Amino acid sequence: MFALSCPRGRAVDAIVRAPHLHSAGRNVHLAMVIQPVPEPQLVRLSTPAGAAHSLAVAPHAVFNGRYERAEDKHGWVQKIFDETAGDYDRVEGWLSLGSGRWYRRQALARAGIRAGMTVADVACGTGLVSREALALVGPTGVVIGLDPSEGMLERAAAALGGFANFMARPSRAESLELDDQSVDAVTFGYALRHVDDIGLALSEFRRVLRPGGTVCMLEITQPTHRAGKFLLKAYMRILAGVVCRFSRLSARTPELWDYYWDTIEKCVPPEAVLECMRRAGFTDVRRGVQLGIFSEYVGRAP
Secondary structure (H helix, E strand, C coil), rough: CCCCCCCCCCCCCCCCCCCEEECCCCCCCCCCCCCCCCCCCCCCCCCCCCCCCCCCCCCCCCCCCCCCCCCHHHHHHHHHHHHHHHHHHHHHHHHHCCHHHHHHHHEEEEECCCCEEEEEEEECCCCCCHHHHHHHHHHCCCEEECCCCHHHHHHHHHHHCCCEEEEEEECCCECCCCCCCEEEEEECCCCCHCCCCHHHHHHHHHCCCEEEEECCCEECCCCCCCCHHHHHHHHHHHHHHHHCCCCCCCCCCCHHHHHHHHHHCCCCCCHHHHHHHHHHHCCEEEEEECCCEEEEEEEEEC
16 A cells, blocks of 8 residues: 655645544544445345345446456456556557547536545546546645556556645545545546446445535446447447557556446446436436547535
8 A cells, every 4th residue: 555745845634544634624533434325226246145235236247258256356357457557548548539638627627626626536547537637626626546456556646746736545436545524526537337336336425525515427338329339349449459459568458448348338327327326315416428428427415
């Protein structure tokens, strides 16, 4: 476990499990409370005998050949992200034709991310969403990058090391290392498909948000029309395959981008995601769509 040290003499305390934390001059004591919510009729995870009941809504079914059981998913996903972290930004830039940075900032701005906020960027990866959040919150705000992959976090810490108001911390979406009501916004970029349990992750997002706080989840959604599905699949698989083949990349990078398409194709539909948000207690829930495939799920903590 590691944390990004803050340069230029400005200390920023992490909002993590510890005896106390500092946020905008306030001491906040920690507690870990996950509120159970009703279960929608979606893909379910098995719950071991005697284990605590949770919402247990999987984003997609198990992919045989990658991992065999639902409980194996987290380890498999974390390992492949660790092994491909060095390639992620390059491949993402090629696939987005350089437009990803502009889009991410605009999407966060539409969700209401603004100056002075404390933002938890869950599944921050190499820091692509965190960077745009930092631009919006400015020097008076704070961005906490959270991710279970240490390989990804190392990249984020290196890329954003010049920001005194950024910190990188190991943490899973379903069990955030943050205090109750400690942040103004939660961002979650293109990672909904990678969690084990959508409902538990959303319950955690609501737990850490202050009243009136915002959740903004960015995701790639399969088009509704057959031609659109074919084009997106070709783009994701063929272009990524060509790029990976003729570039010096990790041996598992082609597998990662192939897995990306599988998860996009098999993910629960947008209506199910919106229903999970409502059942987790979010209000003003909505989905914006850009270019037919980029979904922006936004909600407010009551």
